[in-house]
Amino acid sequence: xxxxGENKMGKTSILRRVVLxxxxxxxxxxxxxxxxxxxxxxxxxxALENEQLEPFKKAFEADNPTIEIAWVRDSTGVVTAKLIxxxxxxxxxxxxxxxxxSVGLFAGMxxxxxxxxxxxAALKPMFKSGKNPEIWVGMDAFLAVVCFNNAEAAKGKxxxxxxxxxxxxxxYKDSIVMPNPASSGTGYLTIAGWLxxxxxxxxxxxxxxLHQNVAQYLHSGSAPCVQAAKGxxxxxxxxxxxxxxxxxxxxxIDLIVPKxxxxxxxxxxxxxxxxxxxxxAKKLADWASSLKANELYGKYYAIVANPAVKxxxxxxxxxxxxxxxxxxxEWMAKNRARILAEWTKRYDGKSAPKAK
Amino acid sequence: MSLAVLTPKIGLRISxxxxxxxxxxxxxxxxxxxxxxxxxxxWALLAKGFEDSDGKFVGLANYVSYFSTxxxxxxxxxxxxxxxxxxxxxxxxxxxxxxxxxxTVLPMRWLFQGVALIPIxxxxxxxxxxxxxxxxxxxxxxxxxxxGSIYGFDGMVIAQVFYCFPHATMILVTALxxxxxxxxEAADALGASKLRVFFTVTLPxxxxxxxxxxxxxxxxxxxxxxxxKVIAGNFNVLATDVYKQVIGQQNFSMGAVVGMVxxxxxxxxxxxxxxxxxxxxxxxxxxAVPLIPRPKPGRDAFFTIFCTIVCxxxxxxxxxxxxxxxxxxxPYNLSLTFANYEFGNFDSNGWGSYFNSLWMAAGAAIxxxxxxxxxxxxxxxxxxxxxxxxxxxxxAFLPMAVPGLVLGLGYIFFFNAPNNPLNFLYATMAILVINxxxxxxxxxxxxxTTALKQIDPEFESVSxxxxxxxxxxFGRVTVPICLPAILDIAIYLFVNAMTTVSSVIFxxxxxxxxxxxxxxxxxxxxxxxxxxALCLVIVVTSAAVKALHLLVDRFLLGRLQAWRRR
Numbered sequence: 001x002x003x004x005g006e007n008k009m010g011k012t013s014i015l016r017r018v019v020l021x022x023x024x025x026x027x028x029x030x031x032x033x034x035x036x037x038x039x040x041x042x043x044x045x046x047a048l049e050n051e052q053l054e055p056f057k058k059a060f061e062a063d064n065p066t067i068e069i070a071w072v073r074d075s076t077g078v079v080t081a082k083l084i085x086x087x088x089x090x091x092x093x094x095x096x097x098x099x100x101x102s103v104g105l106f107a108g109m110x111x112x113x114x115x116x117x118x119x120x121a122a123l124k125p126m127f128k129s130g131k132n133p134e135i136w137v138g139m140d141a142f143l144a145v146v147c148f149n150n151a152e153a154a155k156g157k158x159x160x161x162x163x164x165x166x167x168x169x170x171x172y173k174d175s176i177v178m179p180n181p182a183s184s185g186t187g188y189l190t191i192a193g194w195l196x197x198x199x200x201x202x203x204x205x206x207x208x209x210l211h212q213n214v215a216q217y218l219h220s221g222s223a224p225c226v227q228a229a230k231g232x233x234x235x236x237x238x239x240x241x242x243x244x245x246x247x248x249x250x251x252x253i254d255l256i257v258p259k260x261x262x263x264x265x266x267x268x269x270x271x272x273x274x275x276x277x278x279x280x281a282k283k284l285a286d287w288a289s290s291l292k293a294n295e296l297y298g299k300y301y302a303i304v305a306n307p308a309v310k311x312x313x314x315x316x317x318x319x320x321x322x323x324x325x326x327x328x329x330e331w332m333a334k335n336r337a338r339i340l341a342e343w344t345k346r347y348d349g350k351s352a353p354k355a356k
Numbered sequence: 357m358s359l360a361v362l363t364p365k366i367g368l369r370i371s372x373x374x375x376x377x378x379x380x381x382x383x384x385x386x387x388x389x390x391x392x393x394x395x396x397x398x399w400a401l402l403a404k405g406f407e408d409s410d411g412k413f414v415g416l417a418n419y420v421s422y423f424s425t426x427x428x429x430x431x432x433x434x435x436x437x438x439x440x441x442x443x444x445x446x447x448x449x450x451x452x453x454x455x456x457x458x459x460t461v462l463p464m465r466w467l468f469q470g471v472a473l474i475p476i477x478x479x480x481x482x483x484x485x486x487x488x489x490x491x492x493x494x495x496x497x498x499x500x501x502x503x504g505s506i507y508g509f510d511g512m513v514i515a516q517v518f519y520c521f522p523h524a525t526m527i528l529v530t531a532l533x534x535x536x537x538x539x540x541e542a543a544d545a546l547g548a549s550k551l552r553v554f555f556t557v558t559l560p561x562x563x564x565x566x567x568x569x570x571x572x573x574x575x576x577x578x579x580x581x582x583x584x585k586v587i588a589g590n591f592n593v594l595a596t597d598v599y600k601q602v603i604g605q606q607n608f609s610m611g612a613v614v615g616m617v618x619x620x621x622x623x624x625x626x627x628x629x630x631x632x633x634x635x636x637x638x639x640x641x642x643x644a645v646p647l648i649p650r651p652k653p654g655r656d657a658f659f660t661i662f663c664t665i666v667c668x669x670x671x672x673x674x675x676x677x678x679x680x681x682x683x684x685x686x687p688y689n690l691s692l693t694f695a696n697y698e699f700g701n702f703d704s705n706g707w708g709s710y711f712n713s714l715w716m717a718a719g720a721a722i723x724x725x726x727x728x729x730x731x732x733x734x735x736x737x738x739x740x741x742x743x744x745x746x747x748x749x750x751x752a753f754l755p756m757a758v759p760g761l762v763l764g765l766g767y768i769f770f771f772n773a774p775n776n777p778l779n780f781l782y783a784t785m786a787i788l789v790i791n792x793x794x795x796x797x798x799x800x801x802x803x804x805t806t807a808l809k810q811i812d813p814e815f816e817s818v819s820x821x822x823x824x825x826x827x828x829x830f831g832r833v834t835v836p837i838c839l840p841a842i843l844d845i846a847i848y849l850f851v852n853a854m855t856t857v858s859s860v861i862f863x864x865x866x867x868x869x870x871x872x873x874x875x876x877x878x879x880x881x882x883x884x885x886x887x888x889a890l891c892l893v894i895v896v897t898s899a900a901v902k903a904l905h906l907l908v909d910r911f912l913l914g915r916l917q918a919w920r921r922r
Contacts, residue, residue: 070866
C-alpha cells in the first residue's frame with residue numbers, strides 16, 4: 001500500500017473509532033428507553049415528595065393495569081422551569097402533584113389540555129380551577145407554618161411564639177430562617193399570605209420588623225423547617241409537611257399556626273396539551289380526583305380536596321385548615337413581579353453585609 | 357510568468373499540505389461538533405435575554421432593567437471578590453502541592469497523590485454538609501468561630517477552596533511533570549542560586565499551567581451554585597441570581613441576562629490564554645532529558661509536612677461527612693446506623709440511580725477523552741488556519757464559564773426543539789453523556805493542550821521529513837508520551853460525571869436519574885444523613901476507579917514512560 005493510502009486509512013480510522021465509540025454508547029444507552037410496548041407508558045411530571053411516589057404509582061396501576069407511570073420528579077422550581085422550557089415539544093403527559101400556581105402559569109401559555117375528571121364534582125370548590133372544563137384539579141393543600149425547636153428554645157430560654165407579630169420580638173434576633181421568595185414558591189406564598197392577611201402597608205411593615213430577626217433567607221421551601229428540626233436554627237418558616245415528617249423522625253419541634261392566619265398553596269393535577277396518550281392521561285386525571293386517591297393524599301397531608309376525607313397525619317397542626325388566608329391566586333400571579341422586586345429591594349440587596 | 361515555473365510550486369504546496377488538509381477537515385468537523393454541543397444550546401438560552409416573556413424581541417430592554425437594579429452590582433462585586441480570594445488561596449497551595457508531587461521525593465507519594473483528588477470525587481453538596489456538621493450552629497468546632505457564622509463569605513471560601521483544589525492541582529501537576537533536566541544541570545553548573553533557578557527555570561516552565569489553573573479556579577467559583585446554595589447564607593452571588601431567576605421565578609429572559617454577564621470572565625480567560633499561548637515554548641524538546649527528583653532531606657521534610665497538613669484538612673471534611681452519614685438523627689440522636697445507606701427509603705429509584713451514574717460516567721469518560729484529546733491535538737498541530745483554531749479555543753473555553761443550569765436549560769431548548777433532527781437524543785442517557793462532556797470540556801481541553809505543548813514540534817517536523825504520516829506520529833509518539841494526561845482526562849471526566857448536578861438536573865428521564873441528582877433531592881427532603889451517605893458512595897466509587905488508574909499507571913505505563921527515566 002502506498003504511504004498516501006495508508007495515510008488516508010489511518011486518518012479515517014481514528015475518526016471512525018471516535019464516531020464508533022460514540023455510537024456504541026448511544027446504542028447501549030438508548031436500549032433502556034423504548035422497549036415496553038405492551039403497557040401505555042405515561043410520563044408524569046411531579047414535585048411530590050419522594051416517599052409518596054411509589055405508593056401513588058402502585059395504587060393507580062393496581063386499578064389501571066394497562067397503564068404504567070414513569071415519574072420525572074424534582075423540586076417545584078426545577079419541574080416548572082423544565083415544563084416551560086419543553087413547551088414547544090412537550091415530553092410530559094400528565095402533571096400530578098405540582099403547585100397550582102405553576103399549572104396556572106402553564107395554562108396562560110396554552111400548555112394545558114382542559115378536562116373535567118369524573119370525580120371533580122365531589123371536591124371542595126376551592127380545589128378546582130373553576131373553569132369548564134377544568135384546567136386543573138387540586139389534590140391537597142400545604143401551609144407555610146412556623147417550625148419551632150423546643151430543645152434549642154429551652155437552652156436559650158426563649159418563649160414559644162403564637163403569632164406572626166411575636167416573631168418580630170427582639171429575643172428572636174438572628175434565629176429565624178425563611179425561604180427567599182425570589183428562589184422559592186413557598187417563600188412567595190408566605191409573603192403573599194402576609195400581604196393578604198395584613199394588607200400591603202402593614203404587611204411590608206411587618207416584614208421590615210421580621211427582617212431584623214431573620215438570620216438567612218434560604219433557597220428552598222423545605223429547608224427552613226429542616227434547619228429548625230436539626231437545631232441549626234430556632235425557628236423556620238416553611239412547608240408544613242416537611243416539619244411534620246421531621247417531627248415524626250424524632251425532631252424536637254412543634255408546628256405552629258400563627259393566629260393571624262397563613263399563606264398556603266395546593267398541589268394539582270392537569271393534562272399536558274399535545275400528549276400522545278390522551279385516553280390514558282384522562283384515566284389518571286379521573287383517578288387522581290377519586291375518593292380513593294384523596295384517601296391516599298390524606299395519609300400525607302392534613303388538608304385534601306375531597307371533603308369526605310377527614311385526615312390528620314401524625315404531627316400536623318390540627319387547626320391549619322380554618323386558618324388558611326383567603327388567597328387570590330390571580331392577584332398573586334399578577335403582582336408577583338412587583339412584589340418580588342419590592343422584596344428584593346428591601347431585604348435582598350442590603351442583606352449581604354450581615355453575612356460577615 | 358510561464359506555467360513551468362508555477363507548476364512545481366503548486367505541486368510542492370499540495371505535497372506539503374496533504375496532512376494539513378486532512379487535519380483542517382477534521383478541525384472543521386470538531387468546530388461543528390462543538391457548535392452542536394456547546395455553542396448552539398447556549399445561544400438557544402442566551403438569546404432569550406433579548407426577548408420578553410412572550411418571545412418578542414425587545415433588544416436590550418432586559419439588560420437595561422437588570423443593570424438598573426442595585427442588587428446586580430452587589431452580586432457581581434461579591435462574585436468577583438469571592439472568586440479572587442479563592443484563586444489567591446488555591447493556586448499557591450496547589451502549586452506547592454503539585455511541586456511536591458513532581459519535583460521532590462515524598463514518602464508514600466501515591467497516597468498524597470490520591471488524597472489530593474478526594475474533593476473532586478465528592479458532589480459539591482459534601483463539603484457544604486461537612487462544614488455544617490463541623491462549624492454549623494450545632495457543629496463540633498463552632499466555638500472556634502468565636503461567635504462568627506459559617507454561613508456567608510468565610511464558609512463559601514472554605515468550601516470552594518476544598519472543591520477547587522484538585523482541579524488546579526491536576527493542571528499544575530501536568531505542567532510541572534515534564535521538565536528538561538539539562539536546564540537544571542546547566543543552571544547548577546553556572547552556579548545559579550536555588551531561588552534563581554526557581555524563578556528562571558521552574559516558574560516560566562509552569563507559566564501556562566499556572567495561568568490556566570488560575571483561570572479555571574476563578575471561573576469555577578464564579579459559576580458554582582451548589583456550594584453557594586448550602587453555605588453562602590445571605591452573601592448573594594451571580595450564580596444564585598441565575599438560580600433565582602430561572603428556578604425561583606421561571607424568568608428565562610433575566611436568567612439569560614445574568615448568564616451572559618457570567619460569560620465575561622470566560623471571554624477574559626480566552627483573551628489571556630491567547631496572549632500567553634503566543635509566548636509559550638515547548639519545554640520537552642526532542643533532545644530533552646527528563647528530570648528525576650533526587651532526595652534532599654530538608655526540602656523533602658518541608659514538603660512532606662506541607663502535604664500532610666493539606667491531606668489532613670481534606671480527610672477531616674471527608675471523615676465528618678462519613679461519620680454524619682451513620683448518625684441516626686443529627687444532633688439529637690447521635691447513635692449510629694447503616695439505615696441511611698438503604699437509599700430505597702429516601703428515593704424511589706434507590707440504588708438504581710447509582711448504576712445510571714456509573715454508566716453515564718463511563719460513557720462520558722470514553723467518548724469525552726477521545727474527543728478532547730484528538731481535538732486538542734488537531735488544534736495544536738494544524739498549521740495556519742488561525743481563525744478556525746481560535747474558534748475551537750473559544751468554544752472549548754465557554755463551558756467553564758457557564759453555570760450548569762444555563763447549559764442544561766439551553767440543552768432543553770436546543771435538543772428538544774421539534775424541528776431539530778437531533779431531538780431523538782432528548783431524554784436518553786446519550787444526552788446526559790453529551791451534556792457532561794460539553795460541560796467539562798474546558799479542563800480536559802486545557803490538560804490535553806498543556807501536555808501537548810510540552811512536546812517539541814520537532815517530532816512532527818522530523819516525521820514529516822521522513823515522510824511518516826502525521827497520524828502515525830500521533831499514534832506512536834504523541835499518544836504514548838501523553839498517555840498519563842489522557843488517563844487523567846478520562847478519570848477527570850468520570851469523577852465529574854459522577855458528581856455533576858446543575859446541568860443534568862434538567863435532562864434526566866424517568867429511567868436515567870443520576871445519583872448526584874438523587875443526593876440533592878434527598879438533602880432537600882431533610883434526610884441529611886442519607887444525602888451524606890450517597891455522597892460518600894460516590895466518593896468511594898470514584899476513589900476506587902482512581903486507584904485502578906494508579907495501578908495501571910504503575911504497571912502498564914511503566915513501560916511506555918520508561919523514556920522519562922535515565
